[in-house]
Every structure is written in structure tokens, then in C-alpha cells.
Amino acid sequence: MSNxxxxxxxxxxxxxxxxxxxxxxxxAADEVLALQAARDTYTRRGEGVSIWVVPSKAxxxxxxxxxxxxxxxxxxxxxxxxxxxxxxxxxxxx
Numbered sequence: 001m002s003n004x005x006x007x008x009x010x011x012x013x014x015x016x017x018x019x020x021x022x023x024x025x026x027x028a029a030d031e032v033l034a035l036q037a038a039r040d041t042y043t044r045r046g047e048g049v050s051i052w053v054v055p056s057k058a059x060x061x062x063x064x065x066x067x068x069x070x071x072x073x074x075x076x077x078x079x080x081x082x083x084x085x086x087x088x089x090x091x092x093x094x
Contacts, residue, residue, distance in 0.1 A: 006055055006056070008053045008055055009025055010024050010051065011051070
């Protein structure tokens with residue numbers, strides 16, 4: 001068993017209706033302490049309405065070296081990009 005304090009990733013939502021954004025990492029013994037430390041560290045000026053803390057070890061990310069196979073296959077599916085549709089004038093600005 002490791003004696004290291006777990007690392008947590010902190011996400012803050014600045015206002016209702018916006019997405020949470022990653023703002024940093026911190027070490028804490030459990031989720032309650034991680035949430036308190038995140039509040040104290042990242043929202044000192046009241047810049048958030050919601051905080052998420054996630055154990056770093058729980059995050060599984062794609063490999064940047066595999067970006068081509070993960071993200072480029074959609075390029076050949078032109079129907080996913082509505083650039084060739086005619087929009088009737090009565091629709092107005094979209």
C-alpha cells in the first residue's frame with residue numbers, strides 16, 4: 001500500500017449554463033478534503049458556482065499520437081457537416 005496522498009483533478013464551472021473547465025490539480029486524502037482544498041485554492045474570489053474533483057487515476061485519456069485514427073475518420077463523412085445545404089431565406093440567420 002502506498003503512503004502517497006492521492007492526486008485530484010479540479011474542474012470549476014464559472015457560471016450556470018457554462019461547462020466545467022479543468023483548472024488544476026491538488027493532493028488530498030479523500031474527496032471531502034479535495035473539495036475543500038479546491039474551493040480554498042481555486043475559488044478565492046468567488047469565480048465559481050460548481051466544483052468537481054476527480055481522482056487523477058480515474059481519468060483515462062486518448063494518446064495524442066493516435067489523433068489521426070481517433071478524430072480524422074469523420075472528415076470523409078460530408079453529411080455530418082451541413083456546408084452543402086441550401087438554407088431558405090425565410091429561415092433567416094442560423
